[in-house]
Amino acid sequence: MTSAHSGSTPRHADPDENPYVESPPTDFEPVASLSEDEAAEQASLLRAAVREHDHRYYVEADPLVPDEAYDRLFARLRELEDAFDLPTENSPTRRIGGRPLDELETVEHVAPMRSIDNSTDAEAVRAFDERVRKGLDAEGFDPGGVEYVCEPKFDGLSVEVVYEDGEYARAATRGDGTAGDDVTEQIRTIRSVPGKLRGDPPSRLAVRGEAYMPRDAFEAYNEELIERGEEPFANPRNAAAGTLRQLDPSVVAERPLDVFFFDVLAWETDGEGTARGEDGPESGPPDRPGTHWAEFDAFDAFGLRRADRVERVPDIEGALDYRDRLMADREGLNYAIDGVVIAVDDRAHREALGSTARAPRWAFAYKFPPRTATTTVEGVTVQVGRTGRLTPVAELDPVDVGGVTVSRATLHNPAEIEALGVNVGDRVRIYRAGDVIPYVPEVVEKRSEGTYAFPESCPICDAPVERDGPLAFCTGGLGCPAQLDRAIEHWARRDALDIEGLGPERVEQLREAELVESLPDLYDLAVDDLAALEGWGETSAENLIAELEATREPPLDDFLAGLGIPDVGATTARALAAHFGDLDAIIDADGDELRAVDDVGPEVAESIRTFLDTEENRAAIEGLRERGVDPESVDVDAGEALDGLTFVFTGSLSTTRGEAQAHVEAHGANATSSVSGNTDYLVAGESPGRSKRNDADAEGVPLLDEGEFAELLAERGVAWPPEGDE
Known part of the structure; x- marks a missing residue:
């Protein structure tokens, strides 16, 4: 080998x-x-x-x-x-990290990103080998000449990354295999992904990789989430997937993601190559390596990171041996894997074997068996997250599960507890599907009476607990200490009040020093109080005070986004501000009035009203206003030049999509996030989303590029791009 x-x-x-x-x-x-x-x-x-x-x-x-x-x-x-x-x-x-996005666009892949057939049975792997040899023999190849490349099967999120003339151009998630979410700006923040390739790459190179969160970084990040009272990720794969779908690239940049590359999707030289699927064309560009093994050499030359635990073996028994050795070593790896991938090495062999509609015939995943154990529930702890969601965690009699000692397992929510019928003292099965955070799939021996009684009041602030379907929430709002830490961090985010120097560590320090017991307390801080804290100096204290002072008259939409109202992000906050004009009008609006706002449906309207009707949240808002933090009103009649028009934006414009929406709304137009029969124009910047273009074609909505959009606005006396505050 x-x-x-x-x-x-x-x-x-x-x-x-x-x-x-x-x-x-x-x-x-x-x-x-x-x-x-x-x-x-x-x-x-x-x-x-x-x-x-x-x-x-x-x-x-x-x-x-x-x-x-x-x-x-x-x-x-x-x-x-x-x-x-x-x-x-x-x-x-x-x-x-770049500017926050309003949504993830859908983009087509350069070539299909297919699934791989899999099994945990060695005989299924040998059957795969037999099919390969028969298939090659039928195509005129020597079936004894097949070699396999064996790689770890990563438990992360598959991505396509495209380079044009050696420069990073685009990235997308796998999605349905034909198209996926455009995560170009998110992947750009990962430091192991080169912005420019080394050496002499082809004019166009599309590679498939696996985005993941290293185990040590995942565990440290989860500990941080738990300390903040937030629900931890169940496993590294969920952490990677949840991170890449963040709309704000700066959030992605702060999380410890990494990427391994493992396959070529397209290789074009001097513009004459052919984008290829995993079957490949009959003959690729002459300078493309003829084997998968040699493609790994090319990855090294280009500076693309690949796994070190890769081997080439002469037969299927060598592949089975590789799998067994890797399974024995999996606990020492700093990345989660759930099996190995066995792939035919020679590209000519691959092209002869081809693919089914779903999977290539030249590759097979030999998966590891799931790992379980049984133990006793010794207690249940209920954690409180930023949104007030309560998450029950089973405290266990420590048990070894696949070489790891497990003492805690998630119970997800009160509905899950009721479905399991679990209580303290019961014997339960522990399942580690994601290799790190285990959960309880069943009770194997009932040793208690009844089911665990979920608390009716918050374990942190004693506020009443309300059920929302299978979930439970603390109603204490900004008055709940567990929610307050994250509420302060949210208030300081770039897409809210943008207060530099008020990150999680400093918030924790201010809370521990008892300098901030509520959100309004931020505006009572003094330089002397801050300078006396460990790690602070007078300059850093003055800088934070200056940052806070600069937010005393924030834009109304930033103020609303900063409050952390469930389901109200930057886009909805902007729509509320444009519709109502001032904070009091929003506070006084009933459900019907809220639903009249674009993009505010019944659930979002209920979320807003519930938040504003909570006594603790209203007290925080009034406390902010008493300290001089009063958002600027918006002139809802700022202009009528675009009155009656509805725009949808897609792709990258010369300004952010949010600024584009705010600009047309300030002149009387509507700006929505999806194309419908009521849309007048779809404005497409660079790399526009496929789904919106398809919807525009179906609805007969005109498509404008940015130049045509600027001409349309100029005809109505509106400048483009925006020239500043309206």
Whole structure:
């Protein structure tokens, strides 16, 4: 058998030509002393060097410089780009997160991303091998010449990443295999994903990878969630999937995601290659490797991270042995796997075997068996999250499940408890489907009387608990300490009040020091109080106070988004502000009046009313206003130039979609998130979503590019792009 290979590969930056690669100078001359050409040249060197440092740290785990030096190089690059308005497309500085999105668009894949047939039975794997050999024999190949490449089967989220001329261009989730969610900005933030490929890649390269959260990072992140009173992720796969579907790339940038690449979906050279599915064309571009094993060498050359536990074996028995060895080692891996993938190595063999409508005939997943154990429930703890949701957790007599000691398991919600009929003292089965956070699928021996009685009041603030279907919620709102920590963090988010310097650690510190017992208390903070805290100085204290002072007259939509009303994000907050004009009108609005707002349905209207009718939440709002935090009113009659028109936006425009919507609404138009028969125009920027275009075709809605949109607005006396505050 052959183990995963390595060797010398091209670099992003040559230390003989780039001074910022090895022992880099970090004392830079003032930006003001540089000419534009000098700044552009230095920025180019810094980008190449930072890419090299990212690769060495995140892909090879062999850093060239200490963290402090890297931080200074990165900060200098960002300083140059900002000062000279240098282009930042695919610059490493884009990894910190771009503008929040309003929704995830649907995009078509370059080639199908098929599923793989699978089994936990060794005989099914041998049957797969027999089908491969028979199929090759029928196509005129020597069935004895087949070799297999064996790889870990990652338990993450499959993604397609496309490079054009070596530059990062697009990323999408697998979706239905034909089209998926556009997660270009989210994947861009992952540091192991190169913004620019090394070496000499093809003109177009589409690769398939698996986005995942490393186990150690996952466990640390879950501990943080639990400490904040939020529900932890059940497993790393859920963590990865939930993170990639975040609309704000800056949130993704803060979470510890990584990617392994494992397959080529398309390889085009000089524009003459053919995008290929997993069957491939009859003959690919001549410079594409002829084997999957050689494609891994190409990944190394391009700087694409791949798994180290990859082997090539001469027969199916070698593949079975690989699976058994990897299963024995799985606990020592820093990523979750649920089996191995066995794939024919030779591409000509793959093309001869082809695929079914669902799966390739040349690959098979040999999965690990699920891991279970039985133990006793010793108690039940109920956790409270930011939204007030109560999550029951079973405290267990510690038990070994697949080599891991388990002492806690989620019970999901009160409806699940009732369905299981579980109570303290019962013997239960523990199932680790996701390898990390276990759950209870059944009671195997009833040793108690009755079912656990879910609390009728919040275990943190003693407020009444209300049921919403299978779930339970604390009604204490912003008055519940468990909800308050996250409410403060939410208030400070970029898509809310955007208060720099008020992250989770500082919120926790302020709460522990008893300086903030409610949201309005933020505006009673003094420099002396903050400067006395560990890790603070007078400057950092003054900066936070200045940030808070700047939010005393926030835009109405930011204020609403910052309150953390369930189901009210930035888009709905903007629609409420545009419709009602001021905070009092929203507070006084009944359900029917709320439902009259675009994108506010019955459930969202009920959510808003429930939040505003909760005494603790109203007290927090009044407390903010008493301290001078009063949102600016919106002139709902700001203009009528676009009166009667309804727009839908898709793709990337020269401004954010939210700003585009606010701009047309300020001039009397409606802006909605989906195309219908009432839509007058669909405005498409770069990389528009397929589903909205299809809906526009079906409804006969005209499609405008950004230039045509600007002309339409100009005809009505409205400037585009927005020139500032209306």
